[in-house]
Amino acid sequence: MTQRTVLDAPDVSRAVTRIAHEIIESNKGSEGIVLLGIPRRGVPLAHRLAEAIAAIEGTPASAGELAGSLDITMYRDDLRGGSYRAPEPTSIPAAGIDAKTVVLVDDVLFSGRTIRAALDALADLGRPSKVRLAVLVDRGHRDLPIRADHVGKNLPTSSSERVNVSLSEIDGTDAVTISGGRE
Numbered sequence: 001m002t003q004r005t006v007l008d009a010p011d012v013s014r015a016v017t018r019i020a021h022e023i024i025e026s027n028k029g030s031e032g033i034v035l036l037g038i039p040r041r042g043v044p045l046a047h048r049l050a051e052a053i054a055a056i057e058g059t060p061a062s063a064g065e066l067a068g069s070l071d072i073t074m075y076r077d078d079l080r081g082g083s084y085r086a087p088e089p090t091s092i093p094a095a096g097i098d099a100k101t102v103v104l105v106d107d108v109l110f111s112g113r114t115i116r117a118a119l120d121a122l123a124d125l126g127r128p129s130k131v132r133l134a135v136l137v138d139r140g141h142r143d144l145p146i147r148a149d150h151v152g153k154n155l156p157t158s159s160s161e162r163v164n165v166s167l168s169e170i171d172g173t174d175a176v177t178i179s180g181g182r183e
């Protein structure tokens with residue numbers, strides 16, 4: 001099986017920094033922002049974005065207050081069809097999400113079903129004023145009318161290809177690769 005790297009570690013770092021700038025710009029600052037990563041790789045991405053936003057805004061102590069995680073396992077519409085990982089705890093920053101701008105963070109946007117599940121999970125936790133979506137890779141092939149507000153890389157793929165995101169916190173390295181597809 002062939003595999004090609006489309007983003008290496010410096011590319012991933014630049015994408016995170018650019019997305020952090022876009023989030024600050026669209027929100028006119030970092031006030032009232034909550035970043036919720038979707039497990040697994042969305043969580044370390046949310047923390048990286050929080051650190052980048054805090055560094056850009058000059059408030060490094062607030063990085064831990066910006067990011068949390070949102071487990072969507074029990075909100076998926078395909079639980080009967082496959083084996084999924086065990087649910088992980090949801091961690092919301094102490095300030096909560098009510099009246100905040102919540103930025104959902106995930107590694108790959110594909111069918112949109114994960115984000116639909118995240119929106120359902122979020123509705124059970126509170127009432128944010130706005131919900132935005134930031135993804136490292138948008139590969140297309142949506143099943144639902146969902147689009148990302150902040151994208152690290154648009155990556156046109158065939159439906160037979162697989163996009164693999166590796167992050168140093170989980171995999172020991174930062175990279176985005178594509179495998180499979182027609183030879």
